[in-house]
Amino acid sequence: MMTPQEELLPGTRRALLHRIAVAQAEGRAPSLAAAVVRGGGTVWTGARSSVDGQVPDENVQYRIGSITKTFTAVLVLRLRDEGLLDLGDRLDKHLPGTGVGEATIAELLAHTGGLAAEAPAPWWERTPGSLRPELADVLGDQPHRHPIGRRFHYSNPGYTLLGALVEELRGAPWEDVLSREVLGPLGLHRTSVHPKAPHAGGWAVHPWADVLLPEPAEDLGRMAPAGQLWSTTGDLARFAVFLAQGDDRVLGAESLLEMRTPAAPAGTEEVAEGSAYGLGMQLQHRDGRFLVGHSGSVPGFLANLTIGVEDDVAAVVLANCTSGPLVSTVAADLVRIVAEAEPRIPEPWRPLPGADRAVLDLTGQWYWGTQGFALRLETEGGVSLAPLSGNGRRSRFRAQGDGTWAGLDGYFAGEPLRVVRRSDGSVDHLDLGSFVFTRQPYDETAQVPGGVDREGWRGVS
Incomplete structure (x- = not known):
């Protein structure tokens, strides 16, 4: 139970509800669920419309698409922290034979490996992963689109390679490693590779009429590390706490800070938007605050997790539609509403116990x-x-x-x-x-390179 100091004020709660209500109505989402985190725990949840006739709560699963990439990045950083690889290692040092092994692990994490954005046809998100059983099927005949390391180019095949790297070094399937090393320790029991009831169905909303078309929910196979996962607002709220604070059972605070640090050169578009990319995390400046997290979309679903680290506020927004509400904007607005209405109260100043x-x-x-x-x-x-x-x-x-x-x-x-x-x-x-x-400007008694003029400071003659 939250203490009175942790509870949000009624006005703040209404503002949060109003924001998601507008997003669901104007974005024409069959349902939209959200959560806000502060002080290491969930302080607000809200939802609009229904899933199977019920207003979705924090336990209803939605597909989270590319937020999966942040989970995969955590697994890779764990390997680095255990000394099993270095982020500067070329991929082929640990996973030979891919044909794209010149890219470093850090470059793949930051989407600067020069790889294509998508797998070759057919459209991988709407077709079975069994059509792409091998890495060669994911990469295709022309896997590169840009010189390695020169620019940011978002790549789903790049994260497929990182998932394969995890499997190679752990000797187990990606999903098993994820469950054992991340989901279990963090208590994310409603996050899974395949949907578990209760879960939302994915829908396409007609752009010119208020009618729906069900979207397929394909098993992405080899592409799973780039976008397979299903999760809930409750689990993603707990994941947000971990990403902000760290958990030594999974990944320490310093490694998570590294993930939240820009690692990719920004293009013209990213500079204009105030956005960047770290190691498995999207970064942006909005409303004067620095936000980190990740968005996700697959046919039938939209998802976003946004953290305002300095404000100690995070937000999760999930919707079951192919397009519609701008969930990244909604999540950033939820963070802003709480941060502005109820600013973080600083820890009391205390003197140091001692000093050298x-x-x-x-x-x-x-x-x-x-x-x-x-x-x-x-x-x-x-x-x-x-x-x-x-x-x-x-x-x-x-x-x-x-x-x-x-x-x-x-x-x-x-x-x-x-x-x-x-x-x-x-x-x-x-x-x-x-x-x-x-201690003094160009102190004449100190060893200043180039020396200090012997006549010292002077006025204009």
């Missing part, structure tokens, strides 16, 4: 040339460096245990920060990836 005096002495003002920066002590021995005013290069750093720090984000991600001392042990300057930071 040598590190504490480094805090305060530093200069990169003439630009002022502030070095702050963070939790767990880390530090942050940011401009004293305005925009500029800023990063957080993690202590390495040897008196140095490594950049975690921003311009200096991965760069080393170290203290350079004089022969008497006093601090001369900070070295950050060869850049020198001094």
